[in-house]
Every structure is written in structure tokens, then in C-alpha cells.
Amino acid sequence: MTPSFRHLARESVDRARAELASGDRARLKFAALELRMAIESVTYERAQSYRDEIPQAEYRTWQPKKVMQLLVDIEPRADKGGIIAYGIEEVPGVAAKEMTSLGAEQVFGLRAIKAHYDALGSYLHMPTLKQLEDVGQPDLAKLHDRCLTIIGLLDGVLSSPVFNINFGSFSSIECMNPDCRKTVRRRIPTGQSALSAACLDCGMDYKLSVDADGQCVWRPVLEEVPCPGPSCEVVFKILPGELKAGRRLVCHACGGRFQIGLALFSDEASAVADPATQVQGTP
Ligand SMILES: [Zn+2]
Ligand SMILES: [Zn+2]
Numbered sequence: 001m002t003p004s005f006r007h008l009a010r011e012s013v014d015r016a017r018a019e020l021a022s023g024d025r026a027r028l029k030f031a032a033l034e035l036r037m038a039i040e041s042v043t044y045e046r047a048q049s050y051r052d053e054i055p056q057a058e059y060r061t062w063q064p065k066k067v068m069q070l071l072v073d074i075e076p077r078a079d080k081g082g083i084i085a086y087g088i089e090e091v092p093g094v095a096a097k098e099m100t101s102l103g104a105e106q107v108f109g110l111r112a113i114k115a116h117y118d119a120l121g122s123y124l125h126m127p128t129l130k131q132l133e134d135v136g137q138p139d140l141a142k143l144h145d146r147c148l149t150i151i152g153l154l155d156g157v158l159s160s161p162v163f164n165i166n167f168g169s170f171s172s173i174e175c176m177n178p179d180c181r182k183t184v185r186r187r188i189p190t191g192q193s194a195l196s197a198a199c200l201d202c203g204m205d206y207k208l209s210v211d212a213d214g215q216c217v218w219r220p221v222l223e224e225v226p227c228p229g230p231s232c233e234v235v236f237k238i239l240p241g242e243l244k245a246g247r248r249l250v251c252h253a254c255g256g257r258f259q260i261g262l263a264l265f266s267d268e269a270s271a272v273a274d275p276a277t278q279v280q281g282t283p
Pocket of ligand 2: 227228229232233234251252253254255256
């Protein structure tokens with residue numbers, strides 16, 4: 001079960017507040033640690049609303065800066081707040097004159113993460129001898145002020161009446177890889193007409209073009225293999241998933257019939273250069 005990151009963030013902020021209130025300078029580092037965890041929690045929570053668009057390999061990413069950058073790459077407004085309001089259009093397509101707001105959302109965005117996350121981390125290690133020589137002991141008064149600033153920002157994020165606003169236009173197809181056939185979905189940012197997408201299950205790549213009416217055309221990125229027929233200029237376009245030994249091809253131009261197979265080529269030059277990678281064959 002996925003944890004409630006919002007709840008965990010609130011708990012971390014409460015503990016950080018208690019550490020600051022203790023007045024014990026030696027406990028400031030615990031406040032810094034709790035606030036780092038709170039920043040991680042609110043960022044992971046944000047990422048959850050984009051989970052269908054995040055490649056599996058990226059799930060190992062844990063630094064908030066990288067996670068948020070990933071979200072911004074998917075949707076440029078991912079680290080911005082917003083207001084949700086609704087109203088009845090008197091004329092279809094023309095914004096309603098009267099709008100009712102459901103509330104505003106505050107996000108702990110990329111700029112705040114860059115400003116504070118690493119700075120907190122610098123207080124969680126013993127200063128090196130060089131740091132002690134260059135700048136002396138860590139400035140705990142500065143850390144105290146920074147913690148208060150971050151708590152203020154996180155309070156805003158955690159008290160937002162609406163959160164994880166994530167609107168977008170999407171286009172989806174069934175993956176063209178015959179061994180996959182899962183749904184591939186792509187967010188279509190406004191004003192972009194040429195996009196790329198990849199199937200999160202099998203990795204097959206696609207190019208998308210969006211016309212003026214917002215209609216999407218998906219084209220798979222195919223492997224190009226020149227026909228081996230004598231003086232034939234045909235280039236076979238093959239789905240990456242179909243490029244495997246045993247697959248048969250017939251060229252309609254030269255009439256040649258071919259079969260994809262594995263081949264072994266002489267590797268004398270690189271074997272001499274890199275003997276460590278040699279694999280011995282059995283006699
Ligand atoms: Zn696929
Ligand atoms: Zn041919």
C-alpha cells in the first residue's frame with residue numbers, strides 16, 4: 001500500500017516545530033532532518049498523480065530536485081500552484097461571468113527545493129576540516145531561520161484546500177508491439193505539435209504529430225534494415241519487437257526472401273585491445 005505522504009509530511013513538520021521549540025541548539029539538526037523528509041514527502045505525493053506517465057526506471061529516483069524536474073519535464077506547470085473554480089457558461093465556449101472557487105493550491109516547487117533541500121543537508125554532517133578552517137562552525141542561527149521559512153512554506157502546501165491539481169489533454173493508443181498491446185498514453189501540452197512518447201511496458205518509441213484541430217497521429221519509430229537483394233534499394237521498416245531471429249521478410253521490389261538470424265563476426269581487433277571481455281568457446 002502506498003503511504004499517505006501528505007500525512008507523513010505533516011508529522012515531520014510537527015516534529016520539526018517541536019525540535020525548534022525545545023530551544024536546544026544541539027537538536028536543530030533533527031529539525032533539519034525532519035524538514036528534509038517533509039520536502040521529500042510532499043514531492044513524492046505530487047509525483048503520485050503523475051505515476052502513469054513516469055517510466056519504471058525513474059521510480060528509483062529519490063532526490064526531490066530530480067523527481068520534481070521529471071514532473072516539470074512531463075508537464076511544465078507541475079511545480080506551480082493553481083486555483084480550481086467553476087461556473088456555468090451562458091454561451092458555450094465563453095468563460096462564465098460568475099465563477100465559484102474551490103480554493104488555491106500551493107506547491108513546494110522546484111525553486112524552493114533548490115533553495116532549501118541541499119542547504120538543510122549541509123547541517124546533517126560533521127563539517128570537514130577544510131570547512132572548519134574556511135568558514136568555522138556551522139551558523140546555527142541561520143539554520144534556525146531557514147527552518148522557520150521552510151515550515152511556513154510547508155504549512156501553506158499542507159493546508160491547501162485543493163491539492164495535486166493535474167489537468168491535461170491526453171492521447172492514447174494500443175501499443176503497436178504485437179507482444180505488448182498495452183495502452184500508451186501521452187500528455188499533449190498546449191501549443192506543441194511534435195512530440196515523442198514511449199510505451200512504459202515494452203519501451204517502444206513513437207513520434208506524435210498534432211494537427212491544428214488537436215488530432216494526434218502516432219507513428220512507431222521503426223528499425224530500418226536495407227534489403228540485402230543485389231542492387232535493391234528497398235529499406236525494410238521493422239518494429240523493434242519483431243527484429244528477432246527466425247522472422248521472415250519478403251521484398252516486394254526484388255522478390256528476395258530473407259530470414260533474420262544471428263551472425264558472428266570476426267572481432268580480432270577489439271579482442272587484442274580488450275582481452276578481459278573474451279568468452280571461451282567449448283571445443
Ligand atoms: Zn508496449
Ligand atoms: Zn529487395
